Amino acid sequence: xxxxxxxxxxxxxxxxxxxxxxxxxxxxxxxxxxxxxxxxxxxxxxxxxxxxxxxxxxxxxxxxxxxxxxxxxxxxxxxxxxxxxxxxxxxxxxxxxxxxxxxxxxxxxxxxxxxxxxxxxxxxxxxxxxxxxxxxxxxxxxxxxxxxxxxxxxxxxxxxxxxxxxxxxxxxxxxxxxxxxxxxxxxxxxxxxxxxxxxxxxxxxxxxxxxxxxxxxxxxxxxxxxxxxxxxxxxxxxxxxxxxxxxxxxxxxxxxxxxxxxxxxxxxxxxxxxxxxxxxxxxxxxxxxxxxxxxxxxxxxxxxxxxxxxxxxxxxxxxxxxxxxxxxxxxxxxxxxxxxxxxxxxxxxxxxxxxxxxxxxxxxxxxxxxxxxxxxxxxxxxxxxxxxxxxxxxxxxxxxxxxxxxxxxxxxxxxxxxxxxxxxx
Amino acid sequence: xxxxxxxxxxxxxxxxxxxxxxxxxxxxxxxxxxxxxxxxxxxxxxxxxxxxxxxxxxxxxxxxxxxxxxxxxxxxxxxxxxxxxxx
Numbered sequence: 001x002x003x004x005x006x007x008x009x010x011x012x013x014x015x016x017x018x019x020x021x022x023x024x025x026x027x028x029x030x031x032x033x034x035x036x037x038x039x040x041x042x043x044x045x046x047x048x049x050x051x052x053x054x055x056x057x058x059x060x061x062x063x064x065x066x067x068x069x070x071x072x073x074x075x076x077x078x079x080x081x082x083x084x085x086x087x088x089x090x091x092x093x094x095x096x097x098x099x100x101x102x103x104x105x106x107x108x109x110x111x112x113x114x115x116x117x118x119x120x121x122x123x124x125x126x127x128x129x130x131x132x133x134x135x136x137x138x139x140x141x142x143x144x145x146x147x148x149x150x151x152x153x154x155x156x157x158x159x160x161x162x163x164x165x166x167x168x169x170x171x172x173x174x175x176x177x178x179x180x181x182x183x184x185x186x187x188x189x190x191x192x193x194x195x196x197x198x199x200x201x202x203x204x205x206x207x208x209x210x211x212x213x214x215x216x217x218x219x220x221x222x223x224x225x226x227x228x229x230x231x232x233x234x235x236x237x238x239x240x241x242x243x244x245x246x247x248x249x250x251x252x253x254x255x256x257x258x259x260x261x262x263x264x265x266x267x268x269x270x271x272x273x274x275x276x277x278x279x280x281x282x283x284x285x286x287x288x289x290x291x292x293x294x295x296x297x298x299x300x301x302x303x304x305x306x307x308x309x310x311x312x313x314x315x316x317x318x319x320x321x322x323x324x325x326x327x328x329x330x331x332x333x334x335x336x337x338x339x340x341x342x343x344x345x346x347x348x349x350x351x352x353x354x355x356x357x358x359x360x361x362x363x364x365x366x367x368x369x370x371x372x373x374x375x376x377x378x379x380x381x382x383x384x385x386x387x388x389x390x391x392x393x394x395x396x397x398x399x400x401x402x403x404x405x406x407x408x409x410x411x412x413x414x415x416x417x418x419x420x421x422x423x424x425x
Numbered sequence: 426x427x428x429x430x431x432x433x434x435x436x437x438x439x440x441x442x443x444x445x446x447x448x449x450x451x452x453x454x455x456x457x458x459x460x461x462x463x464x465x466x467x468x469x470x471x472x473x474x475x476x477x478x479x480x481x482x483x484x485x486x487x488x489x490x491x492x493x494x495x496x497x498x499x500x501x502x503x504x505x506x507x508x509x510x511x512x
Contacts, residue, residue: 207502208499211480244479244480302471303475
């Protein structure tokens with residue numbers, strides 16, 4: 001077992017007999033896209049995950065779909081289960097190969113593991129080796145299941161277990177703490193967690209509120225690939241904007257893949273953060289209050305009587321008293337609205353075929369729908385530029401098209417810039 | 426539901442302490458701001474600010490003269506309540 005603050009013991013490609021460069025072999029969860037790692041010297045076999053997966057559904061090279069591949073779960077040179085993609089010919093090491101698939105299966109049900117509770121537990125117990133029973137996450141599992149909150153993502157960096165768990169929890173609008181009875185807890189306006197303590201007149205307490213804590217316009221960036229979002233969603237709380245001015249924030253949620261889940265998370269975030277909040281700090285005369293517990297407060301210094309969820313605590317060992325921090329949102333739930341939903345531009349799909357004579361090679365460029373790329377300007381390897389004819393055909397001297405890989409930089413007649421790779425045998 | 430406050434006026438007689446008003450037109454871009462301290466031993470300020478008047482217009486009046494006008498940006502409630510104002 002390693003400390004939750006220690007880097008996760010991830011395997012790297014150095015564990016194999018040969019490697020292109022030393023990289024962490026990822027763990028993948030849910031429906032997720034991620035880069036392939038070269039597994040054999042010839043570039044035919046590539047690794048997607050450091051475990052068996054439920055399937056790989058698509059592979060792209062430099063953003064364009066390819067079909068000359070098969071996936072399989074296999075055993076690597078160390079006897080470790082891996083998910084592999086094998087191409088019918090070697091792929092260039094610099095090609096940006098990305099596979100989209102269904103990640104690690106649930107150890108009991110065999111279904112895709114996309115419950116936030118299951119993923120957090122797998123990270124803590126199975127990867128970090130921490131001694132946590134899955135049952136501690138039962139309430140979180142039930143709450144996220146009821147809201148249909150599924151996650152998908154990859155662990156492909158040397159992060160600690162608690163960093164990963166906090167990221168997963170934050171992405172679905174929850175908190176994670178090893179201190180919490182349920183490890184993770186969803187932050188919802190309608191929280192029904194049982195009360196653990198009461199802060200009365202004799203407890204030192206204070207409260208603070210600031211306009212910099214408000215958010216009334218939020219952009220969630222999700223469906224990440226190599227750290228870049230492929231989708232975003234913007235929501236706002238109009239009444240709050242009118243009252244306090246525009247207080248916008250953009251938040252990356254790398255474990256979210258679905259617009260529906262992002263909508264739920266953004267809605268709860270605005271319901272909490274678009275209205276004033278009191279951050280309450282109080283001393284509780286008992287030591288068994290934990291993060292995630294609910295405490296009630298009825299104190300002359302505090303502006304409102306009510307309950308809040310403990311988000312931080314410190315224990316005074318001399319007195320046994322616990323100082324707790326929590327947030328209490330004030331006023332009616334604000335109405336929120338969806339402003340926009342966006343996807344990154346899909347890669348442009350161009351088909352390239354070529355025929356050769358003794359002195360020249362003719363390349364034919366067609367759109368994915370079959371229409372020729374008429375009159376396109378095509379630059380070969382940055383050296384020579386030719387114009388395509390009405391049929392999308394462009395001819396280069398054979399001396400420029402030696403066997404090997406060539407780059408075509410294409411400017412279409414309607415101004416699109418497309419880069420394409422052509423292999424000449 | 427607590428009442429919403431749109432405008433605050435602090436008379437000198439009510440203030441426990443008021444920090445020096447600071448204004449800077451230099452390259453830092455800092456605006457004029459001030460913190461106002463109010464006696465809150467009986468919780469009266471807490472009750473008045475149950476719905477924190479963030480963004481509300483506020484001014485400090487001394488001897489009938491407005492010496493500062495701005496908006497409420499933060500509030501801290503303890504035995505002494507602190508209200509941060511920014512022009």
